[in-house]
Amino acid sequence: MNLxxxxxxxxxxxxxxxxxxxLAGNFFFGVTTIxxxxxxxLATVAQSRKTTAVVEIPDKTxxxxxxxxxxxxxxxxxxxxxxxxxxxxxxxYSEDITGQPEIKPENLVVSFHCQPVERPKVNQPVxxxxxxxxxxxxxxxxxxxxxxxxxxxx
Numbered sequence: 001m002n003l004x005x006x007x008x009x010x011x012x013x014x015x016x017x018x019x020x021x022x023l024a025g026n027f028f029f030g031v032t033t034i035x036x037x038x039x040x041x042l043a044t045v046a047q048s049r050k051t052t053a054v055v056e057i058p059d060k061t062x063x064x065x066x067x068x069x070x071x072x073x074x075x076x077x078x079x080x081x082x083x084x085x086x087x088x089x090x091x092x093y094s095e096d097i098t099g100q101p102e103i104k105p106e107n108l109v110v111s112f113h114c115q116p117v118e119r120p121k122v123n124q125p126v127x128x129x130x131x132x133x134x135x136x137x138x139x140x141x142x143x144x145x146x147x148x149x150x151x152x153x154x
Contacts, residue, residue, distance in 0.1 A: 049078035051144045053125045054093065054101050061129065061137040063090060063153065066110040073101050074125075074142055076114070076151055086111040088142070088151055114151035117141065121148050 052075045057068045071093035081087035090109045096102040119126075128141035128150070143150040 051076045051147065053144050055125060055127065059137055061139050062132065063139045064110055064112060066090070068109070068139070072109065073103055075103065076144065081114065081116070084113065086113050088112055088114040112154060115154060117150040117152050119143055119148060119150040121146065
């Protein structure tokens with residue numbers, strides 16, 4: 001074997017080794033990526049599709065037939081909305097023993113099936129009001145923080 005043929009053979013072997021290492025590395029990366037993504041996906045599926053916010057209503061405000069004033073917990077349930085049930089719930093604010101907001105069925109003020117409206121994303125809850133007779137405020141739409149959807153009151 002001459003010198004040029006020996007150099008070509010050595011190069012071919014080096015390239016073959018490089019491609020084998022590259023293929024093995026890509027396989028390892030692909031398996032790692034899939035394994036890391038599966039638990040996150042399962043956690044997302046297992047989580048409830050409810051959005052909540054604690055909201056302070058500083059002035060007497062009408063919401064359907066209820067009058068709000070003070071602190072409330074607003075909850076939107078995507079699964080109930082999809083099935084046509086009341087999906088938006090407003091609860092009087094209460095806390096558990098650790099000081100976290102606690103939703104209690106006996107604190108339900110009002111519930112309704114909202115009308116979803118596409119909106120620009122917001123960083124904090126946005127409440128849209130109107131003014132009705134005698135200067136009373138009326139809550140017309142609620143948008144949760146980090147959401148692209150407003151929830152219009154029917």
